[in-house]
Amino acid sequence: MTKIEAKSLVDAATERLEAAIIGGELSPGDRVREQVLAEEYGISRGPLREAIRRLEGRRLLERTANIGVRVVELSTRRLAELLDVREALEGMACRLATERISPNELAKLRAMLDDHATHEEVRSGEGYYQQSGDFDFHFRIVKASQNDYLISMVSGDLYDLLRLYRYKSSTMTGRAAQALAEHHAILDALESGDPDKAEAAMRTHIRNARIHAQLAMDKVEQEAKAG
Amino acid sequence: MTKIEAKSLVDAATERLEAAIIGGELSPGDRVREQVLAEEYGISRGPLREAIRRLEGRRLLERTANIGVRVVELSTRRLAELLDVREALEGMACRLATERISPNELAKLRAMLDDHATHEEVRSGEGYYQQSGDFDFHFRIVKASQNDYLISMVSGDLYDLLRLYRYKSSTMTGRAAQALAEHHAILDALESGDPDKAEAAMRTHIRNARIHAQLAMDKVEQEAKAG
DNA sequence: CCGCCTTCTACTGTTTACAATTAACAATTT
DNA sequence: AAATTGTTAATTGTAAACAGTAGAAGGCGG
Numbered sequence: 001m002t003k004i005e006a007k008s009l010v011d012a013a014t015e016r017l018e019a020a021i022i023g024g025e026l027s028p029g030d031r032v033r034e035q036v037l038a039e040e041y042g043i044s045r046g047p048l049r050e051a052i053r054r055l056e057g058r059r060l061l062e063r064t065a066n067i068g069v070r071v072v073e074l075s076t077r078r079l080a081e082l083l084d085v086r087e088a089l090e091g092m093a094c095r096l097a098t099e100r101i102s103p104n105e106l107a108k109l110r111a112m113l114d115d116h117a118t119h120e121e122v123r124s125g126e127g128y129y130q131q132s133g134d135f136d137f138h139f140r141i142v143k144a145s146q147n148d149y150l151i152s153m154v155s156g157d158l159y160d161l162l163r164l165y166r167y168k169s170s171t172m173t174g175r176a177a178q179a180l181a182e183h184h185a186i187l188d189a190l191e192s193g194d195p196d197k198a199e200a201a202m203r204t205h206i207r208n209a210r211i212h213a214q215l216a217m218d219k220v221e222q223e224a225k226a227g
Numbered sequence: 228m229t230k231i232e233a234k235s236l237v238d239a240a241t242e243r244l245e246a247a248i249i250g251g252e253l254s255p256g257d258r259v260r261e262q263v264l265a266e267e268y269g270i271s272r273g274p275l276r277e278a279i280r281r282l283e284g285r286r287l288l289e290r291t292a293n294i295g296v297r298v299v300e301l302s303t304r305r306l307a308e309l310l311d312v313r314e315a316l317e318g319m320a321c322r323l324a325t326e327r328i329s330p331n332e333l334a335k336l337r338a339m340l341d342d343h344a345t346h347e348e349v350r351s352g353e354g355y356y357q358q359s360g361d362f363d364f365h366f367r368i369v370k371a372s373q374n375d376y377l378i379s380m381v382s383g384d385l386y387d388l389l390r391l392y393r394y395k396s397s398t399m400t401g402r403a404a405q406a407l408a409e410h411h412a413i414l415d416a417l418e419s420g421d422p423d424k425a426e427a428a429m430r431t432h433i434r435n436a437r438i439h440a441q442l443a444m445d446k447v448e449q450e451a452k453a454g
Numbered sequence: 455c456c457g458c459c460t461t462c463t464a465c466t467g468t469t470t471a472c473a474a475t476t477a478a479c480a481a482t483t484t
Numbered sequence: 485a486a487a488t489t490g491t492t493a494a495t496t497g498t499a500a501a502c503a504g505t506a507g508a509a510g511g512c513g514g
């Protein structure tokens with residue numbers, strides 16, 4: 001019953017509920033009961049319902065009339081759909097960033113990748129760095145596109161959904177080294193100033209990640225079937 | 228005070244409010260007062276607030292804490308942002324559709340374009356057909372992508388926002404003939420089965436529409452300044 | 455006459471209580 | 485014994501009352 005106290009109860013509840021979903025506290029398919037959650041958050045059902053509606057709009061929750069609210073269900077198909085959209089959106093972001101990113105920001109990105117290279121997890125191919133480092137790299141490029149709509153779509157809605165999958169199967173094992181190389185390729189393209197090349201590099205990277213992610217999910221599914 | 232009576236008051240209110248915004252009943256920048264609107268729809272503030280929160284998530288409305296809700300403001304910059312996203316998303320949709328569209332659906336699209344060609348408005352370059360015909364053509368291709376996430380993003384959120392602009396400046400005058408030609412080019416690419424070509428054709432089309440739309444908006448703005 | 459402070463109004467934010475719908479369980483009938 | 489129907493408990497849907505905040509209007513002092 002940890003209380004919430006912030007600007008708006010709806011905002012606070014939204015953030016907290018979102019965090020609970022992304023953090024795995026609430027699993028995909030779980031039922032969300034208004035009364036229970038409202039009491040847990042120390043608020044009444046009104047604001048909580050409004051928070052739910054927001055997340056509903058962002059496709060993290062699904063409501064069936066008179067039945068209830070559930071955390072969105074996961075499937076390989078949905079993941080494939082998300083990654084196609086991600087390829088399109090981040091490809092465009094990278095294209096736009098090519099002409100808008102500052103030399104300063106470019107230097108920072110370069111430093112970031114250099115730093116990643118020193119991490120043991122990357123060289124050994126374990127890929128823990130994906131959790132923070134990868135998201136950070138992508139996020140900064142999206143921000144450099146300076147397209148607010150794009151930024152909010154990708155980093156708000158899309159990444160949230162993707163994070164759900166990351167929790168289910170820690171997808172990125174064994175790909176860290178290759179991913180880092182691809183990041184360098186993206187950065188090179190950005191520095192070259194060629195938008196076509198930049199978009200292509202980003203899309204190749206995401207497409208590779210996609211192949212890997214889906215293999216991992218298929219594997220998880222098969223194991224579930226077998227076990 | 229036309230009453231609403233349907234599955235859920237929230238759903239009904241959402242649809243009606245959305246229609247009011249898109250239909251121009253509520254203009255961009257207009258304030259939305261909860262009490263007033265609730266009475267107009269014959270419901271109480273609770274459901275209405277939830278409906279507002281949904282549209283907030285879809286970026287049709289903006290809420291400032293303790294101040295109120297406004298219909299989202301329009302600007303050339305925002306339009307440019309939307310069209311960049313549209314290019315990315317519909318380009319991807321067209322790519323996916325290339326490999327998934329049925330011969331039957333292709334034939335229907337072809338028939339549709341043939342029908343458009345007979346319309347006088349198109350040949351004379353007035354372009355009324357844009358309102359329904361253009362949206363229909365694009366919508367069907369997006370649907371043919373069979374990517375539900377993509378479909379809901381484009382036809383749900385994105386088109387709604389774009390429709391706002393269409394109301395402000397009837398953008399597409401004088402471009403109907405060219406647009407139709409571009410539609411044919413897209414269809415040809417789809418039939419060829421080459422995803423790269425199909426994506427490129429769609430993106431070219433949207434980029435051209437974008438140039439035209441922005442010229443129109445700049446013109447409107449300059450007239451506003453002058454008048 | 456101008457500017458600042460106070461008060462008041464109107465709106466949004468939140469809670470509580472009530473109504474309606476659903477799903478589960480039990481009892482009765484075939 | 486199985487199926488169907490009635491009843492009940494739980495949960496969502498809705499409304500209305502209450503609280504808090506921002507902006508406007510008016511009065512007071514400079």
